[in-house]
Structures are given as structure tokens and as C-alpha cells.
Amino acid sequence: MNIQSRIAILGGAQSMLGAHRDDVRLEELVFEAAEAALDDAGVKRSELDTVVLAGSDQMDGRSISSMVTACPAGAYLKDEIRTTIEGSFAAVLACMRILSGEFETALAVTWTKTSESPYDLVSSLSYDPFYQRPIGLSDVIDAAAAVSTYTGSKSTLADAACSVVVKNRSNGEVNPRAFLRYPMARETIDDSPYVAYPIRRAEIPQACDGAVAVLFGSAQRAKAIDHQPVWVDGVGWATGEYGIGVDPPVHMRALRAAAARAYAMAGVVDPSREFNFAEIFDGTPYHEIFAYEALGLTPDGLGPAFILDGASERHGALPVNPSGGLQATNLRFASGMSRILEAYLQLSGRAGPVQVASPRQGIAHGATTYPAQSHAIFVMRNY
Amino acid sequence: MSDMATASSPLIHPGEWHIHYDYAVGEIAERFFTELRDNATIYALRCPSCKLVFVPPRAYCERCFVRTTDWVKIGPEGVIEAFTIVYEPFDGLPVPPYAVAYVTLDGASTALANFVTDVDLSDPEQASAALAIGNRVIVDFVDERKGLITDFHYRLL
Numbered sequence: 001m002n003i004q005s006r007i008a009i010l011g012g013a014q015s016m017l018g019a020h021r022d023d024v025r026l027e028e029l030v031f032e033a034a035e036a037a038l039d040d041a042g043v044k045r046s047e048l049d050t051v052v053l054a055g056s057d058q059m060d061g062r063s064i065s066s067m068v069t070a071c072p073a074g075a076y077l078k079d080e081i082r083t084t085i086e087g088s089f090a091a092v093l094a095c096m097r098i099l100s101g102e103f104e105t106a107l108a109v110t111w112t113k114t115s116e117s118p119y120d121l122v123s124s125l126s127y128d129p130f131y132q133r134p135i136g137l138s139d140v141i142d143a144a145a146a147v148s149t150y151t152g153s154k155s156t157l158a159d160a161a162c163s164v165v166v167k168n169r170s171n172g173e174v175n176p177r178a179f180l181r182y183p184m185a186r187e188t189i190d191d192s193p194y195v196a197y198p199i200r201r202a203e204i205p206q207a208c209d210g211a212v213a214v215l216f217g218s219a220q221r222a223k224a225i226d227h228q229p230v231w232v233d234g235v236g237w238a239t240g241e242y243g244i245g246v247d248p249p250v251h252m253r254a255l256r257a258a259a260a261r262a263y264a265m266a267g268v269v270d271p272s273r274e275f276n277f278a279e280i281f282d283g284t285p286y287h288e289i290f291a292y293e294a295l296g297l298t299p300d301g302l303g304p305a306f307i308l309d310g311a312s313e314r315h316g317a318l319p320v321n322p323s324g325g326l327q328a329t330n331l332r333f334a335s336g337m338s339r340i341l342e343a344y345l346q347l348s349g350r351a352g353p354v355q356v357a358s359p360r361q362g363i364a365h366g367a368t369t370y371p372a373q374s375h376a377i378f379v380m381r382n383y
Numbered sequence: 384m385s386d387m388a389t390a391s392s393p394l395i396h397p398g399e400w401h402i403h404y405d406y407a408v409g410e411i412a413e414r415f416f417t418e419l420r421d422n423a424t425i426y427a428l429r430c431p432s433c434k435l436v437f438v439p440p441r442a443y444c445e446r447c448f449v450r451t452t453d454w455v456k457i458g459p460e461g462v463i464e465a466f467t468i469v470y471e472p473f474d475g476l477p478v479p480p481y482a483v484a485y486v487t488l489d490g491a492s493t494a495l496a497n498f499v500t501d502v503d504l505s506d507p508e509q510a511s512a513a514l515a516i517g518n519r520v521i522v523d524f525v526d527e528r529k530g531l532i533t534d535f536h537y538r539l540l
């Protein structure tokens with residue numbers, strides 16, 4: 001047992017995605033991803049030291065859903081632990097378990113099967129019953145209110161949001177792993193009705209069912225893997241205040257805090273120059289734009305210009321969501337792990353048609369749904 | 384046709400729960416709701432250390448990690464910090480359209496969400512201009528108050 005200095009990713013995979021994966025039960029969906037991730041790494045279940053799960057009971061419609069998902073995730077009689085914040089927090093915990101030196105391999109698994117329940121109603125369970133539920137709030141409505149706190153040019157912001165959707169849907173069109181594999185025209189977005197001003201129907205991506213699994217390992221274990229290992233050299237996570245309180249939400253202070261920790265751990269000095277791509281939370285296009293600024297990819301106030309000038313396009317200076325992001329694959333609770341998987345595939349040179357040229361370093365970002373209270377950031381390298 | 388539809392339809396077992404919760408309001412919020420109901424006033428709690436004035440009132444300051452001690456009366460006017468207008472229906476929520484704003488009431492450090500009434504919501508662009516950040520509102524209390532957050536709403540000044 002030696003405390004480790006580096007975390008490797010040994011493999012990863014997702015299940016088949018679908019609007020309604022009613023050909024499988026939840027546990028079978030989880031098995032698909034876990035089996036494929038172990039296959040991808042060439043690791044047998046018997047070689048697995050620990051399993052980390054992330055699930056949302058209210059979305060799964062059963063309490064302590066890990067009772068049913070642990071074993072299909074590979075955890076039968078193994079060390080297993082579970083978190084509930086967001087899918088990528090299973091990766092946070094898996095990274096810590098590798099660093100502890102107690103485990104050579106840690107499989108992080110998360111899932112979403114929101115086709116089985118009314119999402120908006122379920123999400124409104126997270127609002128407090130005293131001050132918020134009677135006011136007609138939901139996570140989309142709160143996100144729309146958060147967007148209104150942006151102090152820059154409103155017309156530029158709406159135009160930039162439209163461009164983010166067009167970009168990500170265009171990336172998703174060519175990504176064989178994406179759920180929505182057809183583009184979205186600018187006119188379609190402009191003509192689409194407001195759900196909650198200024199967020200339009202076409203800016204909220206259709207959700208899909210699926211599971212994602214990523215296998216983390218020690219440096220020693222990485223030597224035994226056939227393909228290029230990828231290293232997680234910085235991890236940071238943070239939680240901000242509940243609801244809209246003192247801080248203007250567009251500042252995404254929790255994301256800034258998470259990124260600052262991840263950058264410090266990885267020795268990143270200038271995030272605007274050091275990354276070859278970023279896979280980030282874009283549950284609405286506005287979240288992607290505010291994250292450009294919070295992550296330091298561009299100075300504060302220049303988020304809209306970053307997309308409008310083409311910097312975040314797949315062939316731009318710093319491709320953001322070359323996979324298509326959530327706009328193309330809205331795995332809801334599992335979205336953060338999906339970002340990690342796509343970042344891993346980029347750095348191992350296996351991203352297929354959405355591969356960016358010779359990437360060396362990138363980031364993956366997980367966030368709790370629209371109001372985005374909690375964030376996790378992973379700085380990943382292939383050298 | 385109907386045979387094919389049957390063959391391709393997945394088997395679904397429905398599940399439904401009706402669970403009743405009794406959420407304890409607690410002494411701090413009870414004072415807030417009682418003042419709201421009986422005296423049509425809004426009270427907040429101030430942190431003795433950083434002086435932030437929290438509404439809804441809470442027993443602690445999460446930043447200084449000390450107990451809040453000073454009750455302060457806030458409002459009845461305030462400034463819009465964030466807003467949205469809901470145009471599509473959501474399960475379990477009011478019939479759209481309706482406007483919601485987070486308002487920092489005069490004397491408070493945090494924004495409190497509530498409905499904004501008396502705004503013409505038929506044109507989203509015009510309505511959003513009326514609700515712009517920084518615009519001022521006043522609290523309107525309802526006549527039949529029940530000690531609920533819906534005992535008041537905001538009206539544009």
C-alpha cells in the first residue's frame with residue numbers, strides 16, 4: 001500500500017443509448033456499461049478492487065438504487081461505495097481511492113433512466129417546501145432566472161447561445177456515440193418558443209437513457225494496459241450556495257473554486273492556452289458560455305465572443321464539447337461521466353470522427369443539473 | 384397493424400406513490416411566517432460577523448459559520464436581481480404564463496423569489512424589459528394571509 005501520486009484511466013464505455021431503453025431494466029443497463037468498460041480496458045471483474053457508483057434515487061424511482069445496481073456494476077462481494085450528487089462525483093471518489101494506494105483498480109459507474117418518470121416533477125422535489133415550491137420553480141425555470149443575471153450584452157448572449165446549440169448538435173451529428181445525430185438549424189432555434197425566458201424549447205436537449213462506466217487505476221496497473229493510458233493529474237470539486245442568494249449565479253463561483261483546485265493540483269497556469277479541448281456541462285447553451293469564463297478559457301465578459309468568434313468550434317483554437325456535449329447526448333445524471341469518457345477517448349486517440357488533432361491535455365466537467373450548484377473538474381493528459 | 388404494434392410494445396409495470404410529508408418549519412422560519420401573516424412585515428436575520436442579512440432567515444451564517452442573532456425588518460421595496468417568465472406548463476406548477484423574480488428587498492443581502500403580478504406577459508421581449516435587472520418593485524400583501532410565502536408577491540414600481 002503506497003500512496004499514489006498519479007491516477008490513470010484504463011478504459012471506459014457507455015451502454016447503448018435510447019430515448020426509451022425499455023428493452024432493459026435499470027440493472028441490465030448498468031451491466032452493459034460496466035461490462036463494456038472492463039472489456040475496453042482488458043480487465044476482468046476478478047481483477048477489480050473497488051466499485052464506485054453514483055445514482056439518483058428520485059430519478060430511479062427506488063430508494064438506495066445501488067442495492068440493485070451494485071452487482072451488475074461488478075461489485076458482487078467487492079468493496080463498493082456510492083455517492084448521489086452527480087455522476088462525475090463517482091469519478092471523484094474513484095480517483096481518491098486510487099490515490100490512497102489501497103486500490104489498483106476502481107470502476108466508476110453511473111446511469112440515468114429518466115424515461116421512466118416525469119422529469120420536471122421529480123426535479124421539483126429538490127426545492128425546499130417552505131419558500132420555493134409554492135413559487136412555481138423548477139430547475140429549468142431557475143436556470144432561466146440565473147441567465148437573466150448576466151450583465152453583458154443580452155442580444156450577443158442570445159446569439160451566442162444559439163451558436164452553441166448549432167455547434168454542439170453539428171458535432172453530435174458525426175459522433176457515433178451521440179444520441180441526437182442530426183443537426184439543429186439556427187432558424188429552428190430562433191423560431192422555437194420560450195420555455196422560461198430567455199431559454200427556448202430547442203435549447204433544452206432531449207434526454208436519453210444510458211449508463212457510463214470509466215475504469216481508473218494506479219500507475220503500476222496502467223503499465224499492463226494495451227492502449228495509451230490517460231492520466232488524471234488534477235481533480236477539484238466544490239459546492240456553491242443553494243438557490244440564488246448573495247452571488248450572481250452566472251459567476252458560477254463553485255465552478256471557479258473547483259477549477260482552481262484542479263488547476264493547482266495539475267500545475268495548470270494559463271487555462272486559456274494549455275488545453276487542447278474541453279468537455280463541459282451544456283445542459284443549456286448558456287451554461288457552456290458562462291463556463292468558458294468560469295473555467296478561465298476566456299476572460300470574464302467575453303464568453304459570448306468565444307463562441308461567436310469560432311474559438312470553441314471543433315476546428316477552433318480550443319474545441320469545446322467536440323463530442324456534442326449534453327446538447328447531443330443529454331444523459332442527465334450521468335452527463336458528467338459522459339464528459340469524462342469523451343475526454344478520455346480524445347486523449348487516447350480513439351474519439352473517431354470527432355477526434356481533435358493530437359491532443360495532449362484537456363478537461364472534463366460534471367455539474368448538477370441546471371441551477372448547477374456543485375461542480376467537478378478533471379484535468380487529463382496523455383503524457 | 385395492431386398485431387405489429389402489440390408485438391413491438393414493451394411490457395410496462397406501472398408504479399405510483401402517494402407519500403405525505405410533514406415538513407417542520409422550525410422556530411426561525413415560524414417567526415418569519417407569523418410576522419408575514421399577522422403584521423404583513425418581512426423579517427430577516429443578520430450575521431453578527433459579516434453583517435450579511437439573510438432572507439429567508441436562517442439560524443446560521445454558512446460563510447462565517449456562526450449563529451445569526453439580529454432580526455431586521457426589510458422591504459417593502461426592493462430591486463430585481465434575477466427573473467424569468469414561464470411560458471410552458473410544468474407538472475405540478477402554476478398555469479403559464481407567469482413571472483418570477485428574485486428580489487433583494489431593501490435592507491437584505493440575499494434575493495427572495497416570488498411571483499411578479501400586474502405585468503403584461505403577452506410579448507416576451509417587452510415583458511422582459513419591464514422586469515429588467517435593477518428595476519424596483521414593491522411587496523403587495525394579500526388580504527387573507529395564511530403564513531405562507533404566497534402571502535405576498537411583487538409589483539413593479
Ligand SMILES: [Zn+2]
Nearest residue numbers: 430433444447
Ligand atoms: Zn457571516
